[in-house]
Amino acid sequence: MASQVLGLEEESGPNPGDSELAVNPFDGLPFSSRYYELLEQRRSLPIWAARFTFLEQLESSPSGVVLVSGEPGSGKSTQIPQWCAEFVLARGFQKGRVTVTQPYPLAALSLALQVADEMDLTLGHEVGYSIPQEDCTGPDTLLRFCWDRLLLQEVASTRGTGVWGVLVLDEAQERSVASDLLQGLLRDARLGNLPGDPRVVVVTDPALEPKLQAFWGNPPVVHVLGETGRCSTPVYRDTVPTDRVEAACQAVLELCRKEAPGDVLVYLPSEEEISLCCESLSRDGGSLENQGPPPRVLPLHPGCGQAVQAVYEDIESGARKVVVTHWLADFSFSLPSIRHVIDSGLELRSVYSPQIRAESQVLRPISKCQAEARRLRATGILPGSCLCLYPKSFLELEAPPLPQPRVCEENLSPLILLLKRRQIAEPGECHFLDRPAPEALMQALEDLDYLAALDDNGDLSDLGVILSEFPLAPDLAKALLASCEFDCVDEMLTLAAMLTAAPGFTRPPLCAEEAALRRALEHVDGDHSSLIQVYEAFIQSGADKAWCQARGLNWAALCQAHKLRGELLELMQRIELPLSQPAFGSEQNRRALQKALVSGYFLKVARDTDGTGNYLLLTHKHVAQLSPYCCYRSRRAPARPPPWVLYHNFSISKDNCLSIVSEIQPQMLVELAPPYFLSNLPPSESKDFLNQLREEMADSSTGSESSSTQELGDACVLQ
């Protein structure tokens, strides 16, 4: 029996009265009074009824796989990891430790904080977390919460993961790319070349249970029963409001005026709407007369960073908490104090289209499963409420039953680079819970081939192996590697960090003063140089928050860019890539930076043929405009938009927008893009122009050791 094997009673954990000397088996110290306080709360979670069954299945499952299925808030994310830690402790850690994956870095961080507290252990010692730019673990860490993509990166890189005793894949219903892929690989035992023979626990919302059961070949399922009779019946609006933010704010104020007790959770589609709603509620909440202290309004989205824990903290004044969020809190961040839910029924998601290599921001109805999860957030002993800002028919007619698998909505190039890195699986052979479209896989392979990441057999080339080491998009990693050739590593490191973590200005300036301060940061060479300039000024300011606020810059994102830059530099030193001295601003550095960028981003080039600001993309027949935040548009007197530009992102959502754009010379494209890429371009005037240029450049360089031939030679090193 599991309880005997584990040496645990069915109702585990000491009781305060049991023994004065009860010690924590994980660190050998006596339990604190807080431990007992939290234990009391933990034992009241619905999942505690399933504790014994879970441990028994973990011990005896023939395949080593256990499925746990239960509603949000039942205690899965906080309790299952602790029981797994008890399981590996009972085995003396001989067969490894526990890793728990989460689809969002913030959820991993927040859970590690809570679980360390519940286990009476020190964060960063026995319990830790790994998220981008932050590894809070140590040699004693036995329970680690990890962003799932990071784990996939570790699995594929040479860094390794140590031995897994138990691997918990939490929130499987979110369908993140990494979670889906890890499941595919584990099912096929493709990770068998890793040390250890892990037990695998897949944790899901009941809606995905049948699919997972079929995928895993009917493993034992532990069902967590929800708390019946505590949820409210949703109330629907007759129409979808034209102004969602306004409608949500009014609904919150109405609850405050009615003095309905309990905290409120508001679901809006996007981070932008969350910010608008928070601003509006903070402004209007103070005007509520005779209704006690004004509500404490808290945003909850990935940009909040560590501040996110505030949603769990008690407020001394007794003020009502109003948490404004989006899809991030559909399944993660269960808040016990929430009594009222206001749901817009929509989500804004980024969807990648491989045919045109473009992202679009899609505003769409949430799935029925998400709507149900949101409704279940309105719990509590007293009656709560769930207001849906849409008619009942809205989701019945338009919503899919389950969240969309992200593997069908993301650019797959980074994923394929990882798969090929450890020769884990051929992308075509890998078992996905839902297969990505063949054209998405083809496009990803084609892009990697153009970037010279693949050899003639379709395996990773030496360059591809190095690219796969970087936590960057493959095109950006290629540009960073190219900067070693062109002697501009210092600047490219900054740019890689900024492009990944801090995309610069994302909203219009709020006032003339802010606009002037922003303009001072713009660089004549384009948005890429502006990003470097922003970073350098940020560092000079001493990473000052007020400095960022005055310019409409995201302080948390810039801090993250700073950390990422350090991480990239360390990685380059470790793999002994040549570095270079800072030279930002010199003419030579300017050209070097352009060349490094073109080496990675030749797939993302557009041309304005007639000076109208309409850019034709080279790789397909789309027309796009520069984003309103592009320096070529915000500058006072633009002579003429640059004819050839390289861009970081193409979004087709609202206005066919190219964002983060810099001018390039077509000669550089001819020099640095692989010749077969240029030959494969669809027919266009630009293609003819480039081919003609190629012939002219080849003619002029024949027989002479011209500098351009030298440059071409340099480029070949990377191709």
Ligand SMILES: Nc1ncnc2c1ncn2[C@@H]1O[C@H](COP(=O)(O)OP(=O)(O)OP(=O)(O)O)[C@@H](O)[C@H]1O
């Ligand atoms: N980071 C945290 N800080 C404080 N309390 C937390 C935290 N995370 C969870 N809790 C508490 O633990 C309880 C159980 O939540 P838990 O996340 O384990 O449930 P769950 O079934 O996994 O739900 P979900 O799928 O929403 O994560 C919650 O009611 C909440 O009180």
